[in-house]
Amino acid sequence: MSASSIDLAVIPGDGIGPEVIAEALKVLEKAVAAEGVELKPTHYELGAEHWLATGRPCPMKSWRT
Helix, strand or coil, X not given: CCCCEEEEEECCECCECHHHHHHHHHHHHXXXXXXXXXXXXXXXXXXXXXXXXXXXXXXXXCCCX
């Protein structure tokens, strides 16, 4: 059985910056599209940059939908 979509958590930062993640997502989206699969990325603000900006290790909202 093959998936028609992939849910993907995206967490840029802490050694791999947002610019690297953005380019990696472009490549991954093309790769899965070639197989007829849709990529559904969800971006999460975590890591040192988020902590320095907010004083919190992760967002207050729930990750569950």
